[in-house]
Amino acid sequence: MTSAIGVFGGTFDPIHLGHLQAVTEAADVLGLERVHWVLSARPPHKNSVSASIAHRFAMLQLALADKVGFVADDREIRRAEKSYTIDTVASFVAEYPNVRLVLIIGADSLSGLPSWSRYETLVEQVSWVVLQRPGYAVSVPDELQARVVENPSDLVRREPGHLWLYEDSNIDISSTEIRTALSTGHEKLAQEYLPSSVLNYIRTKQLYKIPGMNPEQIKDQVVDALENVKGQDIKVIDIADISDFADFMIVVSGTSDTHVKALAREASDSLRKQGVKPLNEDGADVGEWVLVDFGDVVLHVMRPEVRQYYDLEKLWDEDVRALVKQHRAREEE
Structure with a gap:
């Protein structure tokens, strides 16, 4: 064998930094010439995905655009039927007959490997790298125990059919967790674990949204947006x-009129991307005090001196709340 290339398949729904870091590190250790990232367009072992094939492949291309040696591979997209790994490997063998193929999979796929189509043939055709998430034990099927190698150098020296467990990646995140964060309006986690180009695409195409947002989600989204542009002394008051x-x-x-306007604009833009439009916005032309009404959530962005003068928090302190409750109770008698 003159060289070795990696093949990493997945639904990439969406692709995230955990994928990128782990595959980059494993490829460097093994000295892979390049890695083909094969989008599992119609995976037989998954019932559904959240984004369309076109969106998932577009995100994959964006994430790999500046990565030397990484290729966004669409061969399973072009295959009309279900995407079986044995067929994908066969296409690589035909395309690169004298190259060692290193198939990269996640640890969660390893335990189910014996159920894959034409499993016995598949195991013998490639070398295997198993990516382990931090803190999660790898379950190696009994019939594969003898194939595990301790050193990565042994993987490409020996004949195909051996496995190396890669355990050094330190990013503990899953696509499911990211989709959940995006669908509930908690973009902070997504910002931490998604390439910026992918996150911008998700925002533009409004992917992973759920219909409507409840008051708690709107409140959390506003707070996240304010923190993103360094809002000071954020106070949330439950007035339900x-x-x-x-x-x-x-x-x-x-800190300034410009900062006040920027905070209000960031909150409004963030909610608009989630399908929530402000009912009203006042004061943006001046900048000392901007009020944004999201219906179930009302936002006041103020210069410090204006906030101190009007002291809105005092208007809703425990004493006032108690008086309001007493008044309401008397009206209901």
């Missing part, structure tokens, strides 16, 4: 039990 117009009021300080 004493207010007819909202469940939460959020007060935050900006």
Whole structure:
């Protein structure tokens, strides 16, 4: 064998930094010439995915655009039927007859490997790298125990059919966790674990959204947005039990008129991407105090001196809340 190339398949729904770091490190250790990232377009072992084939492949291309030696491979997209790994490997063998193939899989796939189509043939055709998530034990099927090698150098020296367990990656995240964060409006986790180009694509195409957002989700999304542009002294006040117009009021300080406007704009833009449009926005033309009404959540962005003068938090402190509750109770008698 003159060289070795890697093949890493997945639904990439979406592709994230955990994928990129682990495969990059494993490829460097093994000295792989390149790695083909094969989108599992119609995976037989998964019932559904959240984004379309076109969107998932577009995100894969964006994530790999500046990665030397990484190829976004569409061969399973072009195959109309279910995507079986044995067929994908056969296509690589035909294309690269004198190259060692190293198939990279996640640890969660290893335990189910014996159930894959034409498993016995597949095992013998390639060398295997198993990516292990931090803190998760790898379950090696009994029939594969004798094939595990301790040193990565042994993997490419020996004949195909051996496995190496790669355990050095330190990013513990899954695509499921990222989809959940995106669908519930918690973009902070997504910002931490997604390439910026992928996150921008998701935002633009409005992927992984759930219909509507409840008050708690709107509140969390507003707070995340304010933190992203360094809002100061963010105060969330739960007014659901004493207010007819909202469940939460959020007060935050900006260091200047420009900062105040930027905070309000970031909150509004963030919610618009989730399908929530402000009902009203006042004060953006001046910048000392901007009020944004999201219906169940009301946001006040203020200069520190303005906030101190009006002291909105005082208007909703425990004493006032108690008086409002007493008044309501008397009206209901």
